[in-house]
Amino acid sequence: MTAALTESKEASAPPASPPVSRRRRRRSLDEPPRWQIYVPLGVYLLFTLIPFYWMVLFALREPGSDSLVPWPITGEHFAKVWNERGFDTYFINSMYVGIASMLMTLLVALSGGYALARFKFRMRMPFMLALLCSQFIPGALMLVPLFEIFRELQLLNSLWSVILAETVFQLPLSMILISGFIRNVPPSLEEAAWVDGCSRLRAFLAVVLPLLRPGLIAVGSFAFVHSWNHFLFALMFLNSQDKQTIPVGLNSLLGSDSVDLGALAAGGVVAAVPVVIVFAFIQRWLITGFSAGAVKG
Amino acid sequence: MADAVRERTRPRRRRAGRSPRSLPYLLLAPAGLLMLGFIAYPIISVIYYSLQNYNVTKPWRNGFAGLDNFREIFTDDPFFWDTLIFSARWVLVEVSLQLVFGLALALIINQTFVGRGVARALVFSPWAVSGVLTSTIWILLYNPSTGLSRYLADAGIGEYGTSVLANPGTAFWGAVIAELWRGVPFFAILILADLQSVSKDLYEAASVDGASRIRQFFHITLPHLRDAIVLSTLLRAVWEFNNVDLLYTLTNGGPAGSTTTLPLYVAQTGIHGNEFGYAAALTTVAFVILLFCSIVYLRLSKFGGDDK
Numbered sequence: 325m326t327a328a329l330t331e332s333k334e335a336s337a338p339p340a341s342p343p344v345s346r347r348r349r350r351r352s353l354d355e356p357p358r359w360q361i362y363v364p365l366g367v368y369l370l371f372t373l374i375p376f377y378w379m380v381l382f383a384l385r386e387p388g389s390d391s392l393v394p395w396p397i398t399g400e401h402f403a404k405v406w407n408e409r410g411f412d413t414y415f416i417n418s419m420y421v422g423i424a425s426m427l428m429t430l431l432v433a434l435s436g437g438y439a440l441a442r443f444k445f446r447m448r449m450p451f452m453l454a455l456l457c458s459q460f461i462p463g464a465l466m467l468v469p470l471f472e473i474f475r476e477l478q479l480l481n482s483l484w485s486v487i488l489a490e491t492v493f494q495l496p497l498s499m500i501l502i503s504g505f506i507r508n509v510p511p512s513l514e515e516a517a518w519v520d521g522c523s524r525l526r527a528f529l530a531v532v533l534p535l536l537r538p539g540l541i542a543v544g545s546f547a548f549v550h551s552w553n554h555f556l557f558a559l560m561f562l563n564s565q566d567k568q569t570i571p572v573g574l575n576s577l578l579g580s581d582s583v584d585l586g587a588l589a590a591g592g593v594v595a596a597v598p599v600v601i602v603f604a605f606i607q608r609w610l611i612t613g614f615s616a617g618a619v620k621g
Numbered sequence: 622m623a624d625a626v627r628e629r630t631r632p633r634r635r636r637a638g639r640s641p642r643s644l645p646y647l648l649l650a651p652a653g654l655l656m657l658g659f660i661a662y663p664i665i666s667v668i669y670y671s672l673q674n675y676n677v678t679k680p681w682r683n684g685f686a687g688l689d690n691f692r693e694i695f696t697d698d699p700f701f702w703d704t705l706i707f708s709a710r711w712v713l714v715e716v717s718l719q720l721v722f723g724l725a726l727a728l729i730i731n732q733t734f735v736g737r738g739v740a741r742a743l744v745f746s747p748w749a750v751s752g753v754l755t756s757t758i759w760i761l762l763y764n765p766s767t768g769l770s771r772y773l774a775d776a777g778i779g780e781y782g783t784s785v786l787a788n789p790g791t792a793f794w795g796a797v798i799a800e801l802w803r804g805v806p807f808f809a810i811l812i813l814a815d816l817q818s819v820s821k822d823l824y825e826a827a828s829v830d831g832a833s834r835i836r837q838f839f840h841i842t843l844p845h846l847r848d849a850i851v852l853s854t855l856l857r858a859v860w861e862f863n864n865v866d867l868l869y870t871l872t873n874g875g876p877a878g879s880t881t882t883l884p885l886y887v888a889q890t891g892i893h894g895n896e897f898g899y900a901a902a903l904t905t906v907a908f909v910i911l912l913f914c915s916i917v918y919l920r921l922s923k924f925g926g927d928d929k
């Protein structure tokens with residue numbers, strides 16, 4: 325793994341030997357030999373991909389087969405989880421929760437992030453601090469009081485309890501990121517629009533929002549992926565079969581006495597597909613998004 | 622010109638009907654209200670419950686208990702100390718391994734080579750996978766009769782019927798590896814983001830001066846990454862401490878309670894034991910421990926300080 329770090333060629337330059345140009349380039353880039361990249365990377369890729377392959381293998385392989393290649397392919401495990409184990413309902417519920425939390429998070433974080441980025445006011449720093457501190461709060465430990473609150477609000481066993489809880493726990497980071505993105509847009513652009521007679525809101529919608537698109541896609545995707553994945557809130561706040569989400573469905577497959585591995589793997593694939601699609605779509609922005617917002621605060 | 626502008630904007634401001642002074646507060650109101658209602662209020666109510674006997678199934682015992690819950694935690698709950706020690710072990714092992722592998726991975730992906738884009742996408746992909754799905758995948762892999770161990774045994778490595786998760790000695794490492802699979806990409810992403818902001822000129826200058834790549838790493842790369850590393854290890858440590866999904870579904874704290882973290886213990890006490898008051902007291906203790914450790918950690922690492 326750390327081969328790339330431990331073995332390096334001393335770039336001690338003997339004075340005046342081969343043509344300067346070539347040596348200079350080799351030294352200035354100072355690149356490790358290829359094998360030091362490909363060997364550890366290959367090992368790590370195996371570690372990453374074998375588990376995924378294992379799941380797909382079990383999901384597509386005929387029951388009772390033990391070959392390491394899913395051939396002949398069967399769709400019966402998928403049919404089983406989808407039709408008999410309620411994954412059709414879970415999938416729709418999870419989508420509903422994921423999309424609603426994403427939209428709510430984006431709206432609330434945009435409005436708050438704009439205030440944090442563009443105004444100087446007395447509560448600004450305390451608010452930023454509160455946002456950072458809230459990152460320390462364990463969702464698991466909030467289960468009991470949140471349960472009580474949703475009982476009071478009569479939201480238990482409604483998807484809205486999960487949507488609200490997810491949104492609240494997504495908000496702090498999303499707001500910090502979005503205010504960072506807005507700060508990267510020069511205020512002069514907005515001011516120019518005001519001069520042209522736009523209201524603050526219109527200037528924001530017409531000038532700033534289009535420039536935020538990549539950042540918003542990244543933040544929105546985080547929110548979607550997190551809500552899609554979260555398990556404990558759904559487990560605690562939803563108790564009827566028709567309201568459950570995919571992670572809870574997977575947990576009940578795991579918990580049954582004789583675990584049907586094929587069905588379990590197929591359920592896992594159903595759970596993985598949407599996030600993998602979202603991920604493939606946003607991974608280009610992951611790195612730039614983080615470097616623009618979170619790391620620099 | 623300027624006058625004309627002012628005349629045109631002033632009435633518009635008035636038409637919006639708000640003085641600019643209150644506008645930021647209005648914009649922050651939705652977020653503020655949500656966080657007050659669902660974060661601040663619950664924290665206060667946890668502290669309130671922790672001073673109560675509160676059990677849904679035994680209403681006749683409910684009422685003010687003073688510090689009884691806390692006394693019970695520290696004096697006659699042997700399980701509390703076990704879960705605390707396991708939590709510490711879990712966080713330390715997870716975070717340090719994730720940091721080492723994540724850093725190495727980021728350094729590799731930061732090089733230019735053929736197939737870098739594809740490799741990056743593949744290597745980062747487990748980041749998007751949930752705890753429950755991670756458990757699902759690794760339960761398939763660890764299965765004694767149809768998992769990896771069986772195929773390895775076919776090839777003459779190890780024994781048939783090895784059950785990683787059912788054995789207290791190996792369950793810890795089984796859980797650690799599963800969590801690493803999901804956690805390393807997070808570190809690699811954050812560190813890579815920061816690596817890309819290191820100026821190339823520094824390396825150029827260093828290598829003209831004849832510094833080896835190892836020296837360049839220790840004298841340029843690491844100091845530059847320090848704040849990002851401190852922040853991401855702290856965030857991750859808090860996150861791993863609080864991470865219940867994976868352990869709940871992978872081992873449910875077993876075998877024999879050997880993989881129960883404090884938050885998992887809280888969840889089990891609150892959900893299955895209905896002892897809300899006791900769970901709230903445990904929560905309060907966990908809070909204080911987290912906060913204390915975070916402050917000490919930030920002090921020790923001189924976060925945001927000068928490099929020398």
